[in-house]
Each structure stands twice: as structure tokens, then as C-alpha cells.
Amino acid sequence: MAIMQFREAIRAAMIEEMERDERVFLIGEEVGQYDGAYKVSEGMLKRFGPKRVIDTPISEAGFAGLGIGAAMNGLRPIVEFMTFNFSFVAFDQLVNNAAKIRYMSGGQFKIPIVFRGPNGAAGQLAATHSTSVESIYSYFPGLKVVAPSNPDDAKGLLKSAIRDDDPVIFLESELMYSMRGEVNEDPEYLIPLGKARIAREGEDVTIVAHSKSYWIALEVADRLAEEGYSAEVIDPRTIRPFDFDTVVQSIKKTNRCVIIDESNPFASVSSEVAFQIQQRAFDYLDAPVLRVTAKDTPAPYAKNLIEYYMPSVDAAYEACKKVMYVD
Amino acid sequence: MASKTRKKQQATQVDQAASQANGQAVQLQVPSKPIHFEQTFETYPAGAYTHEELGLSREDLLAIYRNMLLQRRFEERAAQMYGKQKIAGFLHLYIGEEAVSTGAAWSIKIGHDSVITAYRDHGIALALGMTANECMAELFGKIDGCSRGKGGSMHFFKAEKKFFGGHGIVGGHVPLGVGIAFAHKYKEDGGVCLTFFGDGAMGQGTVHESMNLAALYKLPIVFIIENNQYAMGTAVWRAFANTEFYRYAANYNMPGALVDGMDVFSVMKALRKYVALAREYQPSVLEVRTYRYRGHSMSDPAKYRTKEELEAKKKEDPIIRLKSYMLQHGLSTNEELDAIDDDVKKEVQASVEFAEKSPYPPLESIYEDVYAQPDYPFLA
Numbered sequence: 001m002a003i004m005q006f007r008e009a010i011r012a013a014m015i016e017e018m019e020r021d022e023r024v025f026l027i028g029e030e031v032g033q034y035d036g037a038y039k040v041s042e043g044m045l046k047r048f049g050p051k052r053v054i055d056t057p058i059s060e061a062g063f064a065g066l067g068i069g070a071a072m073n074g075l076r077p078i079v080e081f082m083t084f085n086f087s088f089v090a091f092d093q094l095v096n097n098a099a100k101i102r103y104m105s106g107g108q109f110k111i112p113i114v115f116r117g118p119n120g121a122a123g124q125l126a127a128t129h130s131t132s133v134e135s136i137y138s139y140f141p142g143l144k145v146v147a148p149s150n151p152d153d154a155k156g157l158l159k160s161a162i163r164d165d166d167p168v169i170f171l172e173s174e175l176m177y178s179m180r181g182e183v184n185e186d187p188e189y190l191i192p193l194g195k196a197r198i199a200r201e202g203e204d205v206t207i208v209a210h211s212k213s214y215w216i217a218l219e220v221a222d223r224l225a226e227e228g229y230s231a232e233v234i235d236p237r238t239i240r241p242f243d244f245d246t247v248v249q250s251i252k253k254t255n256r257c258v259i260i261d262e263s264n265p266f267a268s269v270s271s272e273v274a275f276q277i278q279q280r281a282f283d284y285l286d287a288p289v290l291r292v293t294a295k296d297t298p299a300p301y302a303k304n305l306i307e308y309y310m311p312s313v314d315a316a317y318e319a320c321k322k323v324m325y326v327d
Numbered sequence: 328m329a330s331k332t333r334k335k336q337q338a339t340q341v342d343q344a345a346s347q348a349n350g351q352a353v354q355l356q357v358p359s360k361p362i363h364f365e366q367t368f369e370t371y372p373a374g375a376y377t378h379e380e381l382g383l384s385r386e387d388l389l390a391i392y393r394n395m396l397l398q399r400r401f402e403e404r405a406a407q408m409y410g411k412q413k414i415a416g417f418l419h420l421y422i423g424e425e426a427v428s429t430g431a432a433w434s435i436k437i438g439h440d441s442v443i444t445a446y447r448d449h450g451i452a453l454a455l456g457m458t459a460n461e462c463m464a465e466l467f468g469k470i471d472g473c474s475r476g477k478g479g480s481m482h483f484f485k486a487e488k489k490f491f492g493g494h495g496i497v498g499g500h501v502p503l504g505v506g507i508a509f510a511h512k513y514k515e516d517g518g519v520c521l522t523f524f525g526d527g528a529m530g531q532g533t534v535h536e537s538m539n540l541a542a543l544y545k546l547p548i549v550f551i552i553e554n555n556q557y558a559m560g561t562a563v564w565r566a567f568a569n570t571e572f573y574r575y576a577a578n579y580n581m582p583g584a585l586v587d588g589m590d591v592f593s594v595m596k597a598l599r600k601y602v603a604l605a606r607e608y609q610p611s612v613l614e615v616r617t618y619r620y621r622g623h624s625m626s627d628p629a630k631y632r633t634k635e636e637l638e639a640k641k642k643e644d645p646i647i648r649l650k651s652y653m654l655q656h657g658l659s660t661n662e663e664l665d666a667i668d669d670d671v672k673k674e675v676q677a678s679v680e681f682a683e684k685s686p687y688p689p690l691e692s693i694y695e696d697v698y699a700q701p702d703y704p705f706l707a
Binding site: 025051054056057059061062063064065066067068069070071072073074075077092093096097101102103104105106107108109110112141142144164165166194241276 | 441443472473474475476477478482484485486491492493494495496499500501502503504505506507508509510511513514532533536537539540543544695696697698699700703704705706
């Protein structure tokens, strides 16, 4: 084990997989000479050369499509979006080509590609630069969507994503890049996609939270513990496929659930999780499932407004108290 | 050979980087005199080439003739089957454009080089040697179709022919062609990618991005604009400020050429040159002027053009042109060519029977080929 930043763990995963498999390459805006807008790919151009670490123009549809075509023709691209907000410029490529070509070709072409980059709001960037995209991409059968919450998971999940024969949307929360944590250094350390992690065991309420929201869940669990309540915290790690079984098992024990998700609320990950819980575990619920999400608006710029917009520890704490019928 | 080319390539890239660094200061200065550019574009007119100079034997010509005729008869029958509601969805016919597909297919190593196109894809599929059976079965939505009944008319695929589809969104597949070419270069396998798209796609940003990337990375690709004069019902002059599409090549420092798409010899002459350039990592843009006899799709009565225009264009028919050429040069007889037509009609008729008999895909196949992962947990 080594202590690494989140960005270093992602880099380590890419380096290990590129050393293992010559078909893997990294392409995107500023990934090479500039060392990555968020320094995720720092030093990689020097290590692998311009054949395998490729700078692009600001041309999202072009280089996303290039990656898909290269994947169809036998390579395993990692495409970095400077932020997933810009992936909307390439939306057609991701949802019509990457997601559907395998199906429409009757299985003749596989698309082993990873689209990765920062996701969600990062402070005061205003509406165009603050979208959480997990529910948008997980809408499309054919795509897999992964959203790790810590450096170790980021490494193990990204290595699995690169080796996966399906297209994977790999979402990195922008504010987590400098977060440090212990990371497994075994080059064969792989975390399977679609398997949730029970981060903390508890009896009184289940909190489901991925990516940055996971850290809110831990804080809430701590606060509840001080008051004598034990929260079970589940980090789904993968949004599509989603490990509903682990969540349902937990709810059978706690009978209550709160979902924390930075996305806008309408038709979001939390909507689907809540629906699946009522379908699979209705008889076990002692309270309606609650969720804590971003507000149902575009992300604002003003400091007080963006703070109010994002899901907070306080709001998540209140939601837990509510489903437990405390106070 | 490949590595030698590659070294040359790398050297060129280094030179370019150096000249760019030096050029920065120059670019900052605005010259006092007007800037004047000159650009040359090759043309490949109809009737300019003989089979001898293309190195085509009598047997080659017969095969080319048969292939174009197969596309024609296949689509005539497909239109009929659409009328009988045996075929559903959109059906975009290629009739009139067969010289483009056949000329292109005869200019590459099929199965080694790659091809990708838009939704008017039956012609190129048959030109690459896909069978009438698998193509007709796909139109019927049957399990023996080339895409197992999941793609339909707009989404033919054949991995073993390196035919990367059949794509339904205008301009959306053009970046994929760039990626396919990128992989050829990355693997140093000597392959090139022919990327076909229509005049309508020239209005899409993806085409601009693709041309820039291909030229920037020196990819083995030929962009082939099949200019059939109409994007759905909109004539090119109503949609484009500049309708001379070959000229777009100049914006990306690529060679561009204008080709008559009603003559299979002209198409082959041009393609051979630009495929060879692509093998040396020089991408290019070919505008191939052609004409579709039918509407955009079966639902389009094509009222936006006159009968006279259509009849005039039919006089340039690529199949009749080749037939006349062979007769004039004593390379074949009317009887021999009629026999080929009979043979083709039988093959197409047999494909209809094959498609009729082929079963629909089993319902459980709806979950197949969404993911490579065999145990993907679909929501019920």
C-alpha cells in the first residue's frame, strides 16, 4: 500500500494498464505537453511518447468519435474529457455510437473504451461547468458508468474499466483530485464493476452515496453515532450496472434509506434507486425513502447560492433523522 | 516498409513542430500586402479513362458490371418488397450511384482496408462482397441478416470485410472513420479507411473536426463525399454557401479532387491514387458527383426536382455506360451481358426467398449484444 492522491491513483492505473497492454492509449485536450488540465496525466507523455499520449484540439465530438472508431478497429482508448460538461458536445458519439454499435451490428464490433474526466460542480463555476452527468449516461443501455469515492477504488475500478470490453463512463469528482488515501500497489488489483462496497456497517438507517457524496454520508454517520444511532453506508461505486442487491440486503436490516446524490433530482440516480427499493423491498420499509440532491435548478455562481444548491451534511443528517422518526 | 514510412513520418512531425515554433513570431505580423493563395485540385471526368490504362481485363469488367447490376437489381427488388410491407423502417436507395461503391471497392484490399458509410449503405455492402442473402434478410429483420436483424437498412455491418457500418445519424460516423484510420496507423498494419458520407453531412461540425484531426495526425484515410445533389429534399445550393466541396480540403492542407461518380473508371482512377497516398499517411478529400434516381427514402416522392433533370441524369447511367463501353470495344456481347442480368435477377430472387424463410430473431436475443459482459444484470 502507498499513500496517493486521487489523481495519482488514476494515473497509476493508466500507467499500469498501458504498460501491460500496448493497445491502450490516452487521448484528450491537454493530456500530453500540458500534463493534463488537472495534472492527472502528468509525466505520461514523457513516459509513453506522442504515439500513446495524444493531445487534441478542442474538438470533443471529433476525438470522442476517433476513440470509438479506434476501439472498433482493435485498440483500447482512454478518452479524457477536460470536464464531463464538455462531453455534451460529443453526446451523439457517446450515446448513439459507443452505446449502440455493438447492438446494431449484432455483436460484430465491441467498443472497449473508457471516457474519463472530472464530473459535477467544483465551486463557483456556474451552470455550464457544474453538471453531474451520471444519470444522463446511465440512461443508455450499452454504457457502463463508474463513480469512485476514494483513491484506492479509483485505481481498482479504472483498471477494471480499461480491461472491460464495454464502453465505460468513468466519473471523477473534480474536488477530490487532491484527496489522499491508501492505494493498493498490486498491478493485478482489480475491483469488479457493478459491486457495491459496504463502507460502514450499521443497524438504524442505510445511506447510499457515491463519489463525493460518500464523504457527506460518512460525516452524517459520525454525527449520528455521537447520538447513539448507527448508519450503514453503502458506496455503490458503479452506477450502471447498479448493485441493488447489496442495497436491498441492507434495507432488510435497517428498514430505512436515505440517498445522497449531487445530481439534479428529476430522473436522477436517486430516482431509480428509490424506485428499485420500493419494488424489491417495500415490505421491509418503515419510512419513505428520502433523498438529498442538488436543487432542481441549474448550478448558480454566487457563493451562498452554490453552497445552498449542493447537498449538505446538515440536510442529509436531517433526512436520516426523519426516516428514523427521531425528534 | 511500414517502419521506414513511420520514421519518415516522425521526422516530418519534428520538422513541423520546429517550423511552428519558428513560425509563431511570423504569424503575429500582419503583412502589408493582400494575401493570395493558389490551390490546384485534380479532376477525374467521365469518359477519360480506358480499361487498359486501369489494367482491367475483360473478366474484371464483367465482374464490375455484374456487381453494379447486383446493387441495382437488389434495390429494385427491395423497393418492391417495401411496397409489399415485407421491409419496414427507412429504406434509402442507392440506385444511380453504383459506380461510386463498385469503383471504391475495386480500389482497396477488401478485408484489410476499412470502409465506413452512412445510411445509404446497401450499395457499398454488396460492392464489398456481402451476399444478397444476408443483406435482404437484414432488410426483412431476420436472424440471418448481416446485423442479426438489429440494424435494418441503415445499419449493415460485416466485421470480416472490415465494413464498419451503415450509420443513421448524418455526419455522426465520420469521426469513427478517423478513429479506424488512427488504429491502422497505430498498429502499422498498412490499412486505410475509406469514409463515405453525403453532401448533407458537409453541414455537420463532425466533418470539420474529422478532417482537421485526420490532417493533423496524418492518418490513412480518404474522405469521400458522395455528392448526389440533395440532402433529403434540400438541393446543395440551398444548404451550402460553398458548394464546391473538394475545396474544403484546402482548409486542412489536404489534397482534394473532383470525380465524376457516374463513370466507374473515373472513380477507380481517383481512388487508386488517393488510397496509395493514404497508405503513405496522406489523407485526402474526394468530392464524387453522383445522382440518386429515387427519393431520399421510400417516403419521398422527390417533388423538389424536375422530371427533365432526372431523365437527363439517367442518360449518364453508370451501368449503361459500362455496357456501351464493353460493346463498343468488343469486350462482350449483348447476349453475354443479358445472361449476367438474368443471373443477377435469380440471385436477388433467391435472396428474397432466403429472407422470407429465415426466422425472426428469438425474443431472448433482445438482451444479446448490448454488452460484451455475458451476465449483465438488466432491469426486468
